Amino acid sequence: MESTNTKSSALLLLPPIPHPPSFAALKAAYNAPLLTCLRAVGHSHKPASQRTLDIALPCPHLQNSSKVTRESLYALTQTVVANLYTLLCIISAREGFDVEGVDGIDVRIILLAYPRDGKSFEPSEGRAEDELEGPIVQVGSLARCHKRWSTVYSVESEQGEQLLKRFLSIAKTNCPVQKLRGGIVQVSPTQGEKDHDTTAQTKHHKHVAVGGTFDHLHIGHKLLLTMVAFTVDPTSATEENKAVITIGITAEDLLKNKKYAEFLEDWHDRYQSVHKFLHGIISFDPANEHPESAREIRNPGPNGHAVLVQYPSGLLIRYVEIWDPFGPTITDEDIDALIISAETRAGGKAVNEKRQEKSWKTLDVLEVDVLDADEQEEEAGSTKAQVEGVQEAFQNKVSSTEIRKMQAERSKGRSKV
The missing domain is CATH 3.40.50 (Rossmann fold)
Known part of the structure; x- marks a missing residue:
């Protein structure tokens, strides 16, 4: 690897x-x-x-x-x-x-x-x-x-x-x-620290999924991926069904109409960026930088192209090329949880409607926050223009579209030299 x-x-x-x-x-x-x-x-x-x-x-x-x-x-x-x-x-x-x-x-x-x-x-x-x-x-x-x-x-x-x-x-x-x-x-x-949420019934999750373009990996992606890795419960050595994380990464052909599409990363570059980050927060082997094994598969049918990464504990990470908004969530019945951002809540609902049509169990849908500086950035002594400048710069750092736009502008500037 x-x-x-x-x-x-x-x-x-x-x-x-x-x-x-x-x-x-x-x-x-x-x-x-x-x-x-x-x-x-x-x-x-x-x-x-x-x-x-x-x-x-x-x-x-x-x-x-x-x-x-x-x-x-x-x-x-x-x-x-x-x-x-x-x-x-x-x-x-x-x-x-x-x-x-x-x-x-x-x-x-x-x-x-x-x-x-x-x-x-x-x-x-x-x-x-x-x-x-x-x-x-x-x-x-x-x-x-x-x-x-x-x-x-x-x-x-x-x-x-x-x-x-x-x-x-x-x-x-x-x-x-x-x-x-x-x-x-x-x-x-005055507020005792609770170790965990005792107000609701919670479940063990053995197969957690997330989907997205993951173009030009940024901090918003890192939050999403951290919580995907966090949500899957570790399995014991005697358990037959090991923990699985499925990362759906959108196929290049579906992104042709994106703004500044010429600066989109190809599928393999996006998969490698996602894996580099996940590996950095997952792998803590003392002697081996890469204890995991990986293989790429290309099977016919939907979601047939994937890179499968296996860790010594049995944890499997599947990086799947997806060709529709649903990906493996409606072709793999074993998935039991889906992580989404608050702005894609409708997508989680649509996935569960499709699963209900198949008489499958619906997924537990967990959200991550949409990162936003609007209500946070009030530095003492800052002018309104300075605050607005920071807010704009913040959005440029958590938007793949804005990152591609900046690349396009830099490229245009170089071409004039």
Whole structure:
């Protein structure tokens, strides 16, 4: 398999998330260290393929994730990941960092199962393979994994020091450590932290799907893909039906009428970008950068072209070329959950109507937020024009169409030289 993970530029160890994890609370806690790291990685002289920032995000509510369904943890986790990616995108828009182009900074959020006090940390029970696969990982799995960071950043606080000390005691790395000024991690004393949603009946999901063009992979895609990987429940060694993730990626012929279609990536480039990101948040094998195996299939009929990627735990990721709005969701009865963005809610409803026509079980449909800076960006002292400029730059970073438009404008500018 083609290499998906060169030497990572930097790892940022953040202190545990605030509670409740509102955008304002995450900004107060993380704005300063994120800005410093983005500046350092963005201004480095490393090749573009090595400008990666892995952000380890300790989440106390995930400490006992092996004992409950992933769906019961979905709402809080989605809120945290969406708000942090929004903050990253706003900082990048304000400072002019490229987090959306092939030559930009590849930002990835890694979810750590870690207690708030850092003292009651105990590795979760489970199979050895579970310790090596994300998107939820233990500190030990992160410290021992094959990734080699040129710099580890840590936040100057009691919680930050505890996490760094634990990480270094396991990693035994010689890479430089830089300590950063942090913010204020707010934890409301009036709101007890719930590990999971106890208000609704939740299900185990063994086969989760998502679909899209995934052209010029951006932060909105990363949120969607993170939550797809998050939602599928790990399977035990004795279970016959292993976990499956199906990623439907639109065929090129269906995209000819898209704006700036000449700058669309081909199907294989889009599949490889999606896999590179997923592999970066899933694979934490200590010795092997690529423990997975992959094969491409071309069968007759709908959804016959796919790349199948198998991990040691049994997790199968299917990258399927789709030729209609439904893809495998109406040809594979075993799919049991669908992840969508809030703006494609009608698509989820249409899928379930098609499945009902076949007398199949309907899919559980889970949503991710549409990333938006409109209500978030109110920096003190900013003029209306500055706020609007940041909002426009933000949208340019989370829209494949806008990314293609910028490429078209750059290409036109070069042709005039």
